[in-house]
Structures are given as structure tokens and as C-alpha cells.
Amino acid sequence: MKILVIGSGGREHAIVWKIRKDNPDAGLFAVPGNGGICDDAECLQGNANSPEQTAGIVLDKKIDLTVVGPEVPLAAGISDVFRQKGMKVFGPVKKGAMLESSKCFAKDFMKRNKIPTADFTVSYSFEECMKILGNRKFPCVIKFDGLAAGKGVQVSMDMEEARDFVTGIYKDKIFGAENQKVVIEDCLSGTEMSYLAFTDTKTFLPMVPAKDHKRVFDGDRGPNTGGMGCYSPSDTFNSGMEKTIREDIVLPTLKGLQKENIDYRGVLYFGIMLTEKGPRLLEYNVRFGDPETQVILPRMESSLTDIMEAVIEGSLEKADVRWSEKKSVCVILASGGYPGEYKTGIEIKGLAEIKDTDVTIFHAGTKKENGRVVTAGGRVLGITSLGDDIEKAAGNAYRAAEKIEFEGKHYRKDICPGRKD
Numbered sequence: 378m379k380i381l382v383i384g385s386g387g388r389e390h391a392i393v394w395k396i397r398k399d400n401p402d403a404g405l406f407a408v409p410g411n412g413g414i415c416d417d418a419e420c421l422q423g424n425a426n427s428p429e430q431t432a433g434i435v436l437d438k439k440i441d442l443t444v445v446g447p448e449v450p451l452a453a454g455i456s457d458v459f460r461q462k463g464m465k466v467f468g469p470v471k472k473g474a475m476l477e478s479s480k481c482f483a484k485d486f487m488k489r490n491k492i493p494t495a496d497f498t499v500s501y502s503f504e505e506c507m508k509i510l511g512n513r514k515f516p517c518v519i520k521f522d523g524l525a526a527g528k529g530v531q532v533s534m535d536m537e538e539a540r541d542f543v544t545g546i547y548k549d550k551i552f553g554a555e556n557q558k559v560v561i562e563d564c565l566s567g568t569e570m571s572y573l574a575f576t577d578t579k580t581f582l583p584m585v586p587a588k589d590h591k592r593v594f595d596g597d598r599g600p601n602t603g604g605m606g607c608y609s610p611s612d613t614f615n616s617g618m619e620k621t622i623r624e625d626i627v628l629p630t631l632k633g634l635q636k637e638n639i640d641y642r643g644v645l646y647f648g649i650m651l652t653e654k655g656p657r658l659l660e661y662n663v664r665f666g667d668p669e670t671q672v673i674l675p676r677m678e679s680s681l682t683d684i685m686e687a688v689i690e691g692s693l694e695k696a697d698v699r700w701s702e703k704k705s706v707c708v709i710l711a712s713g714g715y716p717g718e719y720k721t722g723i724e725i726k727g728l729a730e731i732k733d734t735d736v737t738i739f740h741a742g743t744k745k746e747n748g749r750v751v752t753a754g755g756r757v758l759g760i761t762s763l764g765d766d767i768e769k770a771a772g773n774a775y776r777a778a779e780k781i782e783f784e785g786k787h788y789r790k791d792i793c794p795g796r797k798d
């Protein structure tokens with residue numbers, strides 16, 4: 378069997394690693410991959426965001442199954458193109474991907490399907506946006522409609538902050554000139570959590586819950602990042618809460634997809650705020666989360682490949698997914714300066730010294746250069762460890778994190794409940 382994974386982050390390395398574990402003999406390929414993925418799969422050059430180009434690769438290499446990691450190719454319609462050509466692909470079609478690629482579409486979908494979320498208004502111009510903001514209480518939340526690599530949302534504390542952000546969107550066109558839509562919504566307070574599930578639109582199979590850490594510094598300080606670390610299970614989660622999330626958020630979402638004829642086959646990620654009044658849906662993502670995937674997949678005992686095939690066939694109802702009782706922790710090693718400016722091309726040392734069998738190193742922003750592994754992005758490595766309890770898992774991950782060296786290395790020291798610097 379030949380499998381292609383699209384993407385180049387820690388998430389894709391975790392997917393490749395898990396598929397390799399499931400199928401030691403599989404032919405594995407990645408477009409474009411990274412400095413770690415290339416040890417487990419053949420990395421191919423190509424534009425991962427171009428459905429036609431990747432379809433060409435699938436024909437050329439006789440690939441049986443393609444797994445799409447990031448949201449951009451999904452929003453570009455890779456699954457529509459592949460399905461039309463009769464190629465097996467794991468990931469939703471363009472209409473389904475709009476749950477992530479358009480905040481307005483997602484909010485309207487939630488509203489029509491009575492899914493609890495923050496109240497909101499949509500603006501179509503700078504003037505309209507300023508008028509809406511003039512009539513609002515702060516803090517409030519401003520969301521650019523389109524994909525913005527995690528930079529499209531601002532929790533505005535006052536009018537000045539809001540005006541700057543809205544000026545950036547409408548006047549400076551920081552996210553591009555075409556999309557003029559912005560969502561303005563109520564600011565909720567509570568604890569955030571990620572809930573991920575496999576779905577074929579009829580059935581959903583939840584994954585184990587994970588807790589991400591978005592801010593760059595310990596104690597949730599500093600600017601937002603793509604995610605600085607994760608642990609699973611999430612300590613804020615209990616079975617009563619899961620029942621409410623299923624009944625109020627997940628099931629109405631599936632019913633909505635069915636009613637609106639959106640044939641969704643892939644991972645659906647619910648970004649939830651646990652408020653005093655109950656769980657509220659902040660957003661959907663239409664793919665595996667990163668770094669969540671790096672703590673979730675090491676706990677997955679069933680074959681990911683089998684589950685993905687069941688999703689594509691629409692037979693998820695018959696599938697079963699087993700999870701390890703072990704806990705997992707992932708600590709992200711980032712480049713100095715990230716999420717702002719940072720240097721790349723710095724040699725990473727110490728990778729071969731990590732011998733702990735509970736520890737897996739997922740590469741994100743790395744590449745191989747003349748036999749050396751060098752940094753090539755903001756988030757460089759995800760150091761994941763399993764353990765009988767979360768403290769042990771964290772201890773293993775941190776011991777490995779200390780041994781790996783590159784100039785400017787930065788990581789949070791508190792990726793474990795109760796752990797301080």
C-alpha cells in the first residue's frame with residue numbers, strides 16, 4: 378500500500394510516524410515533508426497547496442491513499458479534485474472546509490443549526506465595522522473571515538486596539554484585498570479545550586481530549602503562537618462535560634452537515650470555551666490540530682490507516698478505536714524570537730542522544746542540509762513522551778528537551794498541570 382501525506386509540520390510527522398507504525402511495509406511519501414519526515418517517508422518536491430499538482434504526483438507514484446494535513450489545500454478543494462478523479466483522500470471537500478476557511482460561514486452554520494456560540498455581527502466594510510464597534514462593550518472579539526494562519530483574531534480590550542486591527546484588515550489589507558468580511562462577537566470567558574473527532578458525516582468517533590498552550594511564555598503570557606505544547610488527557614475534562622459537548626455541539630453539527638448535503642469525511646476539530654453557562658463553540662478546524670496530534674496519535678492503539686479508510690468508505694459506524702491509558706505530553710522547541718522574527722539554518726545537535734523509548738521527536742520547522750539537521754521554521758521540534766502518569770510523561774519530555782541544542786532554543790517549562798518553571 379502506498380500512502381501520501383500532504384504537509385510539512387509536526388502534525389504531519391506524527392501522522393507519518395503513526396502510519397509507519399501501523400504498516401511497517403507501506404510505501405510512504407510526503408509533499409513536501411521536512412527534515413524528520415524524510416527519515417520515515419520519501420519527501421517529494423511540489424506545491425502542497427495545488428490540488429492538480431498533488432493529483433499528478435498520486436498518478437505518477439501510484440498512491441492508494443492521500444492524507445491532507447493542513448487546511449490550505451482543503452480550502453483549495455483538493456478533496457473535490459481527488460474524488461472526481463476517483464482517488465482516495467482523507468479530508469473534507471471544499472464546502473466542508475469552509476467551516477474553517479470562512480468564519481462567517483461557520484458562525485452562520487452554528488446559528489442555523491442552533492449550536493451554542495458567542496453572539497455576533499458581520500461587517501462588510503471599514504465604516505460599517507467602526508459603527509458596529511461604536512455601539513459595543515469591550516472586550517469584544519474581532520475575527521477576519523478568511524484563513525490567516527492563526528493571526529486573524531483579536532480579543533480587543535478597547536476601541537483603540539480594535540481600530541488598529543480593523544485598519545490593518547480593511548486599509549492595510551494585511552490578510553489580502555479580496556475578502557472584506559469581519560465577524561465581531563461577544564467575548565466569552567472560561568477554559569478552552571480542543572475536542573477532535575473522526576467523522577464520515579453519519580458517525581463520529583472522538584479522539585482523546587488534549588490541552589494546548591497557545592501563548593509563547595510560561596503562565597500563558599506573551600503573544601499567541603501556533604501552540605507551544607500539549608498534554609493528553611486534558612485535566613479540565615470530565616464525562617458529564619463530554620456528554621453536553623456531544624449533545625449540544627457535535628450532534629447538531631453532524632445533523633447540520635447532513636441537512637446541508639455536505640459530505641464530510643475527515644477530522645473535525647471543535648475549539649470550545651467551557652463557560653459558566655456551558656460549553657460554547659469558538660470555531661471549527663477541518664483537520665488534525667497541531668500540536669494536539671502529536672500527543673493524541675501516540676496514545677492511539679488502533680490502526681489510524683484503518684480508521685481513515687473507514688471514514689473514506691463511510692463505514693465508520695463499524696469501526697472501533699482504542700486508546701492507551703498512558704498519558705502524553707508534547708513540548709515544542711521553538712526558534713528564539715518566535716512568533717516574531719527568528720533566524721533559520723541553525724544546526725540542531727543532540728537528536729541522536731535521545732534513547733528513551735517513551736520519547737518520540739516530531740520534526741516541524743527542520744530540514745536536512747549536507748547531512749545536518751537545521752532549523753527552518755518557528756516551531757522546530759515537538760518532543761513527545763508517554764508515561765504512566767502525566768508527571769512522568771512530562772519528566773521524560775523535558776529531559777529530552779534539555780539534551781537537544783540549537784542556538785536560540787526556546788520552550789515553555791509548564792506543559793504539565795501544576796508544573797512551574
Ligand SMILES: Nc1ncnc2c1ncn2[C@@H]1O[C@H](COP(=O)(O)OP(=O)(O)O)[C@@H](O)[C@H]1O
Binds near residue numbers: 518528529564569659
Ligand atoms: N468569543 C470569544 N471569546 C473569547 N475569546 C475568544 C473568542 N473567540 C476566540 N477567542 C480567542 O481567540 C483565539 C483564536 O480564535 P479562533 O476562533 O480559535 O480563531 P483561529 O484559531 O482561527 O485564530 C481562541 O483560541 C480564543 O483564545
Ligand SMILES: [Mg+2]
Binds near residue numbers: 648660
Ligand atoms: Mg483556534
